[in-house]
Each structure stands twice: as structure tokens, then as C-alpha cells.
Amino acid sequence: MQLTLGPVLYHWPAEQLIDFYARIADEAPVDRVVIGEAVCSKRRPFYEVHLPSIAERLARGGKEVVYASLALITLRHERRAERELARSGLSLEINDLTLLGLIGPQASFSVGPLVNTYNEGTLAFLAGQGAAHVCLPPELPLSSVEVLARAGEQHGVPIEVWAFGRVPLAISARCYHARLAGRTKDSCQFACADDPDGLSVDTLEGEPFLTVNGVQTLSERYTNLVCDLPMLRQAGVTSLRLSPHSGDMVAVARLFRDVADEAIDPDDGLAQLWAQAPERRFCNGFLFGDAGADWTH
């Protein structure tokens, strides 16, 4: 079972990103690391100059490095940047189908969880275009995951599922961090930088429900499929995605690694994940075809 560390979805300062990835390079037992900006193009200038050295550091640590595309590409400068990325020769993870029209016909690429790979027909089309690794949309139930994992096997495409972290639920042209601060997206003043794991959106009864991250909306609960790992393996899944949050991601990666290697029991893995951050609430409902927020254990 491979482990992929997804891109940091939140707006972390450059220094924090550099430190974070140095530690991932040295200590985290993950196979692939996706870096770069998937959420908001306005954040890129803060850290993009550091990406080559971050990539080099990760590669020296034995990680396969993949660059994320943006998930919603509308503005002229965003199209220009994505075109450059598509033609850079770097290993890419596409998070929007725009990239399919921009990359060369011979290129191989990964497909991120924000692309709608719901069925065998779509998977076959993407494989035909050069998809070499596919992370499925987080809302797919196990029955779909299983069909797609078998189809992926036939195409020689490893199939990954969203296994840890707040789930991306929506993306918008509107920035909610800016809206909450009484600003528009163009004059956001980077309100999102105050919230390293996003800003909690609670119901009027005080129940934490969603998380706002600029133009993105995520769940408040953290997906956690550590106990479902044996089932996923049996379904043919060959890769798990861990999404970075503040706190000890190296420890999270180690626990998933140990459970995947059957070095520790899934229940022990869960207990330790809970112990690390007792305030986190977990969910895995999508996998069982239930409300995504549900937790079955």
C-alpha cells in the first residue's frame, strides 16, 4: 500500500511550509508528496519561489514529488500559470480537466480527488490520455471504489482513496473567508492565513459542521479510514491519501504505514490517532454510502 501526502490545502506561511516539508522528507514514511497550490492562485506568490528547493529536499528523502494544479481555473493569469505548469515537464496532479487540454499527448500525469472519476468509462478515458495514478473523489462508496480499483488494475493505474483529513466538499468563485471579513475576493487581505486548518462553520445550535478555507469548503470532521484499511486493500485499493493539517503529520503517516504493513492493529492505530489530537472528530460515512459525516466503527 502506497501513501500519498496530498497538497497543503490551507494558506500556511512559506517558512512553515519549508519546515513542514523538511520534516516530511526526513521522517515521514510516505511514498509520494503532492506540493503546490490547489485552492487559490492568490496564495502562490507567497511560496512558489521555494517550491524547487522543497521538491529537491523531498526527492533526496526518497519521495516521489508531484505538483498540484489549481482546482478552479478561471482568470487569465491562472490559465497562463497552469499552461506553464502543464508544459514544465514536472510530474503533475491535475485537479481540473482544463489541464487535459494543456498537457502534451505523450505526457503522463496523476489525477487528483477533485476530478470527477466516478466510473469505468471516465477512468478508461483518463488512462487513455496518460493518467498513471488516480485518487478517487471522496464521496464514492466502497462498491464504486471496488469496481474502479479492478478497472485501474486492468489499465495499470493505481487507485487511491482519501484516507485522512478534512474532506474537500466544494469550491467556489466566491471567497468565504473574505465574505466573513466583509471583503470581496479581490480585496481579501488573505483572511485565510489566520486559520491553519480552516475556519469552523457551526450550526446555530453550536454544532461544528463545515470548514471554510478561502474559496474552498471542507468538512469539519476528519476522514479517517485507518480501520477500513484491510477492506480497502481487499477491494484492490493500492494507495491512500493523507491530507496535511497542523499537528504531527509525521506521526499520522507512521500510524497509517504501520497499519498498512500490519505492524499494528487498526484499532490501535485509531486509538493512537485519537490520542494525538483528542479534539478531532472522525468520519468515514462516504465509504459506506451514508452521509459523509457519519462515523462507523
Place this chain on the structure above:
Amino acid sequence: MTLDTLELVCPAGTPASLRTAVDAGAHTVYCGFSDETNARNFPGLNFSRDELAAGIAYAHDAGARVFVAVNTFPKAGGEAAWHRALADAEGMGADAVILADLGLLAHAADRHPGLRLHLSVQAAAANADTINFYADRFGVKRVVLPRVFSVEEIAAINREISVETEAFVFGGLCVMAEGRCLLSSYATGRSPNMNGVCSPASHVVYQDTGEVLRSRLGPYTIHVSRKGQAAPYPTLCKGCFAAGGATMHVFEDPASLDAARLIPRFAEAGVKALKIEGRQRSKAYVSAVVRCFRDAVDALAEGRPIPVAGLSRLTEGQTSTQGAYVKTWR
């Protein structure tokens, strides 16, 4: 100068509203089969095979066209139902199918080369590069624009593409990029992409505490209304929540889209067709809205001033917005 008339693409949730829309002057109606293959899979809505065949005949006799939405994402292992929907739509003489899924587009281009393909808003094709990709690869002839653009941006897109564009002008408004939203699925397990539903009625509970009325979706309170106030339908993204010390409609006010005043600007921007949302709405609503908008597009084509009185009556008493068409919305 007389412009080409903008094509009015109108909702038909039932055979009766199809006839109503056609009689009220719709150039085109759009509809779907009664199953998970379309994005308005609500109880009591949509068309059996026989009903659709009859509806298409009725529309064609009146000189109107029918587009069939097959715009959810086929279930893994269950694609046959979506493939059948395409074959049946073509067999019945549908004038176009509206699709979102890559695999389904590839299947349609391969197996139904004579069938006109439109790209659904659910595909969220949000720039000229991706629209050109769908046109080149699958022969898509028209794209329904996601509701993320300003009118200026639509004009710029039309300069870079060769296919037609269709823009939403009136009705319900998604604030998230369509086809990429799992909010409903997260709260209820029922999703627009897989099941063709959003914030489904089956999961709505109105809870009267004596002092307030809570509108709940699944276990989540989406609205609280004071006694005597109308309780809005708990659509997730229009809900009232607490965040960052504020209590507000975090994502969008419970408003619907009304871009009637922008009709001349849509025409100038090169938009080919205007779409009215609302397959779930009543016949009376469909009739009134279609009549007003038909008057408006006819007036524009004939160089007359657009009659606004009827249009503003449609939204009387409700909040409306021009959405992303105005850049400050972001």
C-alpha cells in the same frame, strides 16, 4: 439593427409543464428521465420513455426543440442505465443531450456520432481552454456556463471558443462550482453528482419548538425562523451558520438568480441561449416566467426596450441577485 433572437431554454419537470412552456413561447425545453441519470431526480418529476416521446412530438409540432439532460455521473458498475438514456433520447428525436461525465461524453461521441452534445453546467467548464478541449475531443456544440463568471468574462470566453454558450438567467442559484459540490452528500448521503439531488426533501425536518421553527437537513439545523415567519427550505449553501464570531448566511443569502436586466449585455457578450432554472417548479410559474422572458428576448431582437414590469413581478417579495455576473459577488 436587429440582433439574432436569444434562444430561450426553459425547464420542463413534467409532461404538463413541457406543454405549458412550449405554449408560453419557449424556443426550447429541457427535461430528463425519471431516474438517477439527471440532476433533478425529485419524486414526481421527470419523464417516462413514453412521456418523453410524446413531449418531443408536441414540442416539434410547435416548432420548439427538446434537450434531454443526462447530466449526473454514472455509477461505477452501472453505466448501462446512462448509456440507455442516451440511446433512447436519440431514438426519440431529442435535439440534444446535456452531459457532464467524461466517460459518458466519450461513449456518446463514439456510439452516437449523430447526436448533438451539450456540456452541462455540472461539468463546470470554467475557462476557454477546457471548453475547447470538450469541443475538440467530443464534438460538443454548446456549453452551459458555470455560474462563476462575470459578463465581461463570458464575452472574453466567447472570443476564444467556437462553440455556443448558454447562460443561466433566472431561478435557483448554485454558489459552488456545480458538479463539484459534496455538501449535500456530506450531510445526507444523497448527492447531486451521483443521485441527482441536493438537500433532498426526504431529509428535511421542520421542528416547531413553540418559539422558533428550525429547518433541519439531516441532523443539521440550517435555519431558525421566529414564530410567524416563513421557514425557508433548508438548502445547505443558503443556510445560516456561525463562523468567525459572526452569525450569517456564510455562503449565500437565500436569494435566487435574476439576471433579466443583463439580457442585452448577454447578447453583446455573444451568448447564444438563456437558460431558466426550475424543473421542480409549478406550471403556473413556468408559464409566467417563460412568457416574460420570451417578451424580453423578442423585444431585444426587435430593438424595442425590454419590458421590465412583468419581470420584476416574478421576483416580488423574494430576494434576488445577479450572482457572479457582477464581479463584486465574489
